[in-house]
Amino acid sequence: MIHVVDDEEPIRDALAWLLRSRDLACRTYASAEEFLAFVEAGGADGSRPGALLLDVRMGRLGGLELFERLGEEGRLAAWPVIFLTGHGDVPMAVEALKRGAFDFVEKPFNDNSLADRLIAALEESRRRIEETREKGLREERLATLTAREREVLDLIVEGHYNKVIADRLGIAMRTVEVYRARVFEKMGVKSAVELARMLGERGEA
Amino acid sequence: MVDFHIPVYRASPGRDDSRVSLATLPPPAGPATAAPPARPESRVWRRVRWWIPGVIVVLLLGATSFLLTLSDLHERAEAGNQLVADSLWVRQSLTFQLEREAEALQLIASDLAAGNLTRGALEAQLQVFLRRGRESLVVALMGQGTQSSEILARDASISGMDPLGAAPSATIEAAMAKALRSGEAVFGPPFAAPWGAGLVLVAPVKGEAQAFLVAVYWLERALDGMVPWSFAQSHEVTLSDVTGTVHARRASAGRGRGVYTHQTPLEIPGTTLVLGTDSLRGPPDWITNVIRGGTVALAFLLFWSLWALWRDVQRRVAAEHRLREEVAFRRAMGDSAVIGLRARDLDGRVTFVNPAFCHMVGLPEEALVGHGPPMPYWIPERADEYQRRVDHVLSGQASTAPFETEFRRAGGERFPVVIYDAPLRDADGRQTGWMSSILDATEEKNAEERERLQQERLQTAARLTTMGEMASSLAHELNQPLGAIASYLAGSINLIERGGASAEDLGPALAKASQQAQRAGQVIRRVHEFVRKREPQRVALDAGRLLEECRALVELQARRTGAHISVEVEPGLAPIVGDAVMLEQVILNLTRNAIEAMAEVDPGRRVLAIAARRGEAGGTRISVRDRGTGIPDAVAEQLFSPFFTTKAEGMGMGLSICRSIVEAHGGKLAFERCDLGTAFHMQFPPP
Numbered sequence: 001m002i003h004v005v006d007d008e009e010p011i012r013d014a015l016a017w018l019l020r021s022r023d024l025a026c027r028t029y030a031s032a033e034e035f036l037a038f039v040e041a042g043g044a045d046g047s048r049p050g051a052l053l054l055d056v057r058m059g060r061l062g063g064l065e066l067f068e069r070l071g072e073e074g075r076l077a078a079w080p081v082i083f084l085t086g087h088g089d090v091p092m093a094v095e096a097l098k099r100g101a102f103d104f105v106e107k108p109f110n111d112n113s114l115a116d117r118l119i120a121a122l123e124e125s126r127r128r129i130e131e132t133r134e135k136g137l138r139e140e141r142l143a144t145l146t147a148r149e150r151e152v153l154d155l156i157v158e159g160h161y162n163k164v165i166a167d168r169l170g171i172a173m174r175t176v177e178v179y180r181a182r183v184f185e186k187m188g189v190k191s192a193v194e195l196a197r198m199l200g201e202r203g204e205a
Numbered sequence: 206m207v208d209f210h211i212p213v214y215r216a217s218p219g220r221d222d223s224r225v226s227l228a229t230l231p232p233p234a235g236p237a238t239a240a241p242p243a244r245p246e247s248r249v250w251r252r253v254r255w256w257i258p259g260v261i262v263v264l265l266l267g268a269t270s271f272l273l274t275l276s277d278l279h280e281r282a283e284a285g286n287q288l289v290a291d292s293l294w295v296r297q298s299l300t301f302q303l304e305r306e307a308e309a310l311q312l313i314a315s316d317l318a319a320g321n322l323t324r325g326a327l328e329a330q331l332q333v334f335l336r337r338g339r340e341s342l343v344v345a346l347m348g349q350g351t352q353s354s355e356i357l358a359r360d361a362s363i364s365g366m367d368p369l370g371a372a373p374s375a376t377i378e379a380a381m382a383k384a385l386r387s388g389e390a391v392f393g394p395p396f397a398a399p400w401g402a403g404l405v406l407v408a409p410v411k412g413e414a415q416a417f418l419v420a421v422y423w424l425e426r427a428l429d430g431m432v433p434w435s436f437a438q439s440h441e442v443t444l445s446d447v448t449g450t451v452h453a454r455r456a457s458a459g460r461g462r463g464v465y466t467h468q469t470p471l472e473i474p475g476t477t478l479v480l481g482t483d484s485l486r487g488p489p490d491w492i493t494n495v496i497r498g499g500t501v502a503l504a505f506l507l508f509w510s511l512w513a514l515w516r517d518v519q520r521r522v523a524a525e526h527r528l529r530e531e532v533a534f535r536r537a538m539g540d541s542a543v544i545g546l547r548a549r550d551l552d553g554r555v556t557f558v559n560p561a562f563c564h565m566v567g568l569p570e571e572a573l574v575g576h577g578p579p580m581p582y583w584i585p586e587r588a589d590e591y592q593r594r595v596d597h598v599l600s601g602q603a604s605t606a607p608f609e610t611e612f613r614r615a616g617g618e619r620f621p622v623v624i625y626d627a628p629l630r631d632a633d634g635r636q637t638g639w640m641s642s643i644l645d646a647t648e649e650k651n652a653e654e655r656e657r658l659q660q661e662r663l664q665t666a667a668r669l670t671t672m673g674e675m676a677s678s679l680a681h682e683l684n685q686p687l688g689a690i691a692s693y694l695a696g697s698i699n700l701i702e703r704g705g706a707s708a709e710d711l712g713p714a715l716a717k718a719s720q721q722a723q724r725a726g727q728v729i730r731r732v733h734e735f736v737r738k739r740e741p742q743r744v745a746l747d748a749g750r751l752l753e754e755c756r757a758l759v760e761l762q763a764r765r766t767g768a769h770i771s772v773e774v775e776p777g778l779a780p781i782v783g784d785a786v787m788l789e790q791v792i793l794n795l796t797r798n799a800i801e802a803m804a805e806v807d808p809g810r811r812v813l814a815i816a817a818r819r820g821e822a823g824g825t826r827i828s829v830r831d832r833g834t835g836i837p838d839a840v841a842e843q844l845f846s847p848f849f850t851t852k853a854e855g856m857g858m859g860l861s862i863c864r865s866i867v868e869a870h871g872g873k874l875a876f877e878r879c880d881l882g883t884a885f886h887m888q889f890p891p892p
Binding site for chain 1: 680681684685686687688689690691692693694695696697699700703714717718720721724
């Protein structure tokens with residue numbers, strides 16, 4: 001679902017027409033306030049893919065302000081934001097990019113490329129949602145480990161052999177092997193390499 | 206006395222040596238510059254030096270008194286000695302005469318005793334005796350013991366007197382006894398008589414019976430006769446007996462003063478008298494007193510005059526001190542002033558300059574003071590202007606109104622100045638020159654210039670901003686409908702490409718696109734209407750008047766570079782039909798270009814000529830001619846192209862707009878290359 005916020009009725013209407021012609025579902029809002037009211041009312045489901053198309057210049061609350069407010073509140077982080085900018089607003093849009101906006105499109109825009117950018121934004125949204133989901137799963141699995149299992153896991157990720165781990169922890173090789181099997185099982189991986197990749201992603205995230 | 210050299214500013218015309226300026230004054234000698242309170246001994250000296258004349262006066266007074274006393278004593282001694290000498294001489298004279306009387310009487314007595322004298326001869330001789338010595342009054346022949354007496358001769362002038370009777374018989378008898386003993390005629394002691402004092406002379410007549418010739422003397426007469434008149438005039442002369450009883454006194458010129466007196470014994474046969482002399486001269490008091498008084502008075506006078514002098518000196522010192530302070534104050538004022546100060550005498554020669562002025566023109570004071578026109582800081586090509594100004598000022602017509610011109614620094618740099626003149630008068634109120642304040646207006650001009658540039662920049666910026674905003678809002682206004690149209694059309698195309706798009710699907714979108722196209726058209730129309738409001742007004746304008754109205758603004762433009770402006774209007778020109786404001790804009794644009802074209806050339810060449818003349822076909826031609834650097838070929842080709850400019854801050858619209866305006870008035874704008882610079886001609890058709 002694409003959410004278009006623009007105070008110009010013809011633009012909203014024309015964009016909605018364009019997006020529909022590309023089979024993109026969209027909703028339009030005449031102002032930032034209207035969109036916020038929709039969010040407040042619980043209409044926006046952040047767990048489903050979505051994108052925001054915001055006009056930079058609008059009556060009271062502009063697109064940038066709306067973007068900043070959403071960022072502060074940490075809401076709808078999974079929905080990329082594309083700005084529509086007019087003449088002379090480019091520096092403002094660049095600033096917005098630095099702060100995490102997905103893209104900006106200068107008016108007058110090439111309509112189908114805008115639609116392409118929006119499709120890319122939806123794709124990004126999906127990726128973000130998936131990533132969030134994976135991250136949640138990983139954390140969940142880590143939480144099931146005991147303290148000893150966690151120690152063993154850290155040493156495995158560091159790339160030590162079982163013998164070294166046994167020496168370090170002052171336990172028998174055999175016991176290490178048991179812990180290792182249990183960590184692999186709990187984390188849902190088959191090898192140390194897989195485990196390292198999983199935790200590496202976590203580090204990147 | 207100290208020579209009070211008081212430095213006074215004078216600006217007298219003519220002789221060089223008479224010019225003194227405060228700034229050029231050598232450090233005045235003496236107290237004028239003496240390091241003020243410094244030397245401690247000077248203070249002591251100042252206190253003491255006033256005692257010295259006083260002490261001298263006292264000493265002088267003492268010495269004078271001493272001298273006077275000395276001379277008084279000397280005079281007294283002199284007079285005393287003189288008196289003694291005179292007295293002795295008088296005594297001599299008296300003694301001699303009385304002795305001669307005694308001898309004469311004794312001779313007669315001897316003759317009588319010898320018996321060779323008849324009575325008649327005796328009496329005759331006695332008469333002679335009486336006449337010779339007028340002091341003897343009577344001569345009588347008396348026997349021993351005064352019982353018998355016979356008067357033999359008497360002075361005829363003393364009738365009614367009995368001199369003989371007045372003489373005490375004891376006196377006569379004592380004298381007789383003495384005469385007998387000595388055998389010579391002797392005098393008896395003086396006696397008092399009703400008529401004065403008398404003296405008897407007894408001469409013994411030796412013979413049968415002891416008889417005596419007795420002569421009675423009148424002492425006063427003796428003094429009268431025997432004391433010289435001249436002596437008597439200045440002395441009182443007394444005869445007294447040894448007991449001091451005064452018997453006769455001659456004081457014909459008055460009583461003696463008792464100052465110079467002398468007593469001397471007058472020894473005559475038989476008795477001793479005392480001759481007293483008393484000078485009529487008083488002590489030499491009056492003259493001494495006069496001299497002494499005079500001296501004292503003079504001393505007081507001297508004191509007073511010293512005091513007066515001292516007071517005067519005090520006042521002078523105070524005045525001098527004040528003057529020095531005043532001079533220092535004025536000098537400090539002159540030195541500290543940031544305004545240049547310059548004084549000139551009536552010949553226009555500089556008599557004074559302050560450091561600010563020297564700094565301004567970059568010349569030392571020595572190079573300026575004494576210098577007459579033309580001055581070293583004049584700009585050569587403007588010398589005539591200065592000279593006129595100098596003549597004008599010196600002729601006394603100068604006003605206090607400021608005068609703006611340019612001066613040249615020693616380095617050749619020119620700078621604008623504002624001059625204020627005021628007459629310089631001496632103590633008598635006579636004008637001796639002119640004092641001028643010179644304000645370096647560089648900063649002011651720079652500030653003015655900066656302000657002007659700033660203003661221009663602001664205006665340009667404002668114009669740009671306005672244009673930018675207009676363009677921006679125009680873009681925005683057009684963006685919306687264009688964007689919408691593009692979206693509708695792109696969507697429609699998408700649907701068509703996918704196939705199966707029905708007219709019902711596409712119709713509303715295309716209708717909306719059409720609506721948006723109309724909206725865009727409206728925007729364009731609005732802009733056009735906005736522009737259309739600026740249609741020029743068309744009225745008949747007088748070219749001379751048009752130029753006149755521009756003139757003030759042109760002068761303002763020309764002020765920075767000091768370009769000279771000439772405006773020439775041919776009479777009887779055809780009016781120009783047009784918009785005054787727009788045409789003024791054109792003229793100002795051209796004059797501005799012309800002035801800027803002359804910014805780099807020699808100041809003397811900066812002449813801007815504006816002229817209105819009869820043009821082609823009875824129309825009017827307005828020309829703006831500069832004497833600047835001219836227009837290069839490359840520039841000439843594009844001169845009227847919009848957005849073409851040679852100026853860093855220009856927009857390149859000036860000449861393009863000018864040409865449009867002139868053409869809108871049915872005229873032509875062309876330029877002509879002259880020998881020196883460029884001329885722009887605006888040719889307007891006749892109405």
